[in-house]
Amino acid sequence: MPKIKLFLWKAAAGALPVGAQLVRRHISSTWDCARCGAPETSTHMLFHCDFAAQVWNLAPLQLGHIPIGTPILEALNLLKKTIVLPPVGIHTATLFPWICWHIWKARNQLIFQNSHFSVIETVTKAVQDALAWQSAQLALPKVRVATPRPNSTTTLTHDFLCYVDAAWQQQSSLAGSGWVFQATSHSEKEITTFSAGCRRFPSPLAAEAWAIKSAMLHALQLERSDLLVLSDSKSIVDALNSNVSLNEIFGLLVEIRSIRNRFRSISFQFIPRLVNSIADAAAKLSLCISGNIGLDPGTLVFV
Ligand SMILES: [Zn+2]
Incomplete structure (x- = not known):
């Protein structure tokens, strides 16, 4: 989905406004994670914060371990190789981008609305969205876009x-x-x-x-x-x-x-x-x- 592509691209380019980035840009004086108090980097927020780790544990994915300190691009590449476990029913859409997206949304809800999404809610929402996206794609007619070629x-x-x-x-x-x-x-x-x-x-x-x-x-x-x-x-x-x-x-x-x-x-x-x-x-x-x-x-x- 375009908005998630952009979100992951920002994460990979180190452009997500997480605590560490905000401190670097002099927008905030604290880089503490709102959940655990550790320095909030993109990798911490997405993978290593206790909340994120629990979300990944619960997600129906055959997932390898992402060691702390793994560069974000490498972590995303590892996730690309994950398999969605049956019987979730997600075949053509991949689940991990939706999980990253909902961990980010849950983080923003906590910081800006003070509302807490549980681990189960986060995983369920990610799976629901991935399924909805998958069925919307299957329903679309296949369109071939002609790209102009050089002379x-x-x-x-x-x-x-x-x-x-x-x-x-x-x-x-x-x-x-x-x-x-x-x-x-x-x-x-x-x-x-x-x-x-x-x-x-x-x-x-x-x-x-x-x-x-x-x-x-x-x-x-x-x-x-x-x-x-x-x-x-x-x-x-x-x-x-x-x-x-x-x-x-x-x-x-x-x-x-x-x-x-x-x-x-x-x-x-x-x-x-x-x-x-x-x-x-x-x-x-x-x-x-x-x-x-x-x-x-x-x-x-x-x-
Ligand atoms: Zn944390």
């Missing part, structure tokens, strides 16, 4: 596609970059590499140019020297294809043109933002992760 004539002449994007935050002037390599020889969309970084830049255009430059350098590192770079920044793609200069990013364009000579074959193509959603998400995520864990600008993160 296929150009695509076929290169060994690799590189979707690249940047996300830029005006307030901090921090930029995140993201790119995805895809081999053109496979009929299915195979994402071969994904990486991202974070740095300060004066404008979104500069951030886009930096993302393209970083992706090209990474392609050379991986010996992918036959590349089609796909970007949703039309002005940069136009500038690179016409050898026109843009004052704002003069230096970066010079660098990109020089790196370009090291490729066996390279082209640049504009694509609409809609088609660039994975690189866009990667860029936003890198910006968010860097902001949250205090990564030094300039650090390249390979995910």
Whole structure:
């Protein structure tokens, strides 16, 4: 469900407003868990607080142990492998996201409404919602959404596609970059590499140019020297294809043109933002992760 996807994404990116985060952002002076008084991190709230542990124990899941200190992304990945035990009747929907969601809701009810949800109530509500979601999905007609593809004539002449994007935050002037390599020889969309970084830049255009430059350098590192770079920044793609200069990013364009000579074959193509959603998400995520864990600008993160 979209709202739960967003919730889990926030949890994975360390962006949930739990006590530890609120203290870090100077919104609150105490990070104590409202139930047990321990420091409230996302993993504590979702897995290790006594209440959460009891909810997971009662849930009809074949669940392994999640040791204290397990990074949240690792914990969520472990949960993805859990099996819903019969006879709950949940087949296509997975239960664990609903359990995480209802532990979070129970926590908020306690803090903001002072109302207590019991362990049984929390598990029951999660199972009910998962079942309701499952039957709603089964009742939906199957719709195939057509995604626009990059120009296929150009695509076929290169060994690799590189979707690249940047996300830029005006307030901090921090930029995140993201790119995805895809081999053109496979009929299915195979994402071969994904990486991202974070740095300060004066404008979104500069951030886009930096993302393209970083992706090209990474392609050379991986010996992918036959590349089609796909970007949703039309002005940069136009500038690179016409050898026109843009004052704002003069230096970066010079660098990109020089790196370009090291490729066996390279082209640049504009694509609409809609088609660039994975690189866009990667860029936003890198910006968010860097902001949250205090990564030094300039650090390249390979995910
Ligand atoms: Zn607690």
